[in-house]
Amino acid sequence: MDDDVERAARKVRAVEQAVSEHVTRSGPITGRAWSPDGAVTVVATPGGPPQQIAVSPAALRMGPHGLAAEIVRVAEKAQRAASSRLHQTLERVVDPRELTAMGFPRHADEDEFGWRP
Amino acid sequence: MAAVNEDRLQAVEQLQRELRAITATVEHPNGLCTVTASAKGELRAVHLHPALLGHGAHAVGQVVTETARLATDAAVQTSFNRMALALGDGMAIDVESVTGDAPFRSAAHPVVPPEPAVEQAPPPRRRRAEVVEDPDEDAFFSNPFGRR
Numbered sequence: 605m606d607d608d609v610e611r612a613a614r615k616v617r618a619v620e621q622a623v624s625e626h627v628t629r630s631g632p633i634t635g636r637a638w639s640p641d642g643a644v645t646v647v648a649t650p651g652g653p654p655q656q657i658a659v660s661p662a663a664l665r666m667g668p669h670g671l672a673a674e675i676v677r678v679a680e681k682a683q684r685a686a687s688s689r690l691h692q693t694l695e696r697v698v699d700p701r702e703l704t705a706m707g708f709p710r711h712a713d714e715d716e717f718g719w720r721p
Numbered sequence: 722m723a724a725v726n727e728d729r730l731q732a733v734e735q736l737q738r739e740l741r742a743i744t745a746t747v748e749h750p751n752g753l754c755t756v757t758a759s760a761k762g763e764l765r766a767v768h769l770h771p772a773l774l775g776h777g778a779h780a781v782g783q784v785v786t787e788t789a790r791l792a793t794d795a796a797v798q799t800s801f802n803r804m805a806l807a808l809g810d811g812m813a814i815d816v817e818s819v820t821g822d823a824p825f826r827s828a829a830h831p832v833v834p835p836e837p838a839v840e841q842a843p844p845p846r847r848r849r850a851e852v853v854e855d856p857d858e859d860a861f862f863s864n865p866f867g868r869r
Contacts, residue, residue: 609815648762649762651761651762652761652762652793653758653762653764653786653789653790653792653793654762654764654786654789655786656782656786657782657785657786657789658778658782659778659779659781659782659785660778661777661778663778664774664777664778664781667771667774668768668769668770668771668773668774669769671769671774671781672766672767672768672769673767675764675767675785676764676765676766676767679763679764679789680763680764683762683763707761
């Protein structure tokens with residue numbers, strides 16, 4: 605069992621290094637999405653919590669329920685954009701099927717999410 | 722042997738399903754925001770207290786961001802706990818050695834300075850300066866209340 609774990613750890617470290625070198629070249633991988641009226645903007649990381657949630661002063665008029673629902677909606681879009689960008693960035697060093705299985709599929713409609721390279 | 726392997730595969734699939742379904746709900750320390758998030762940082766629900774909106778747009782964004790992080794950390798920790806329950810502490814520690822520490826084991830990232838555990842002790846009483854009998858002392862500048 606220890607050998608298996610050590611082997612798995614070695615493999616993880618090797619992939620981690622390849623990914624790390626790749627990401628160093630490409631820059632941080634995030635996804636960004638926003639409401640059509642700019643009320644809420646979210647910067648998300650793939651597989652992690654939102655990095656930044658920004659609310660415009662005008663958005664406060666939506667009320668607590670409306671604003672909360674909009675934050676959830678935009679955060680989901682931002683994370684999908686982040687996942688898609690991660691997939692695109694790493695598909696050269698990691699099997700794309702593995703990336704999809706890990707929960708980072710490539711979304712065909714990412715442009716709708718306002719992703720900016 | 723094949724039946725044992727089949728059982729293991731089913732158990733792994735069951736564990737994966739359970740891990741995917743895990744969420745955690747956390748309230749911000751200020752009590753004005755509650756977030757339900759998955760271990761992958763997906764926000765499943767956000768609840769804003771009406772009073773939070775009175776703190777301004779910047780504060781709303783900051784508080785929701787902090788609460789989302791806390792909820793995600795809690796969901797990741799719950800996943801580690803569930804995994805340890807299914808696979809044993811030894812395997813959970815092995816996983817941690819590969820993926821990094823579970824959130825509650827690694828350094829805490831409080832969003833507000835933690836309150837002191839006990840009430841702060843009152844400042845030590847200053848000892849009154851000892852009265853020195855000085856025959857040359859100028860009585861005009863002395864404090865009669867402290868001396869007599």
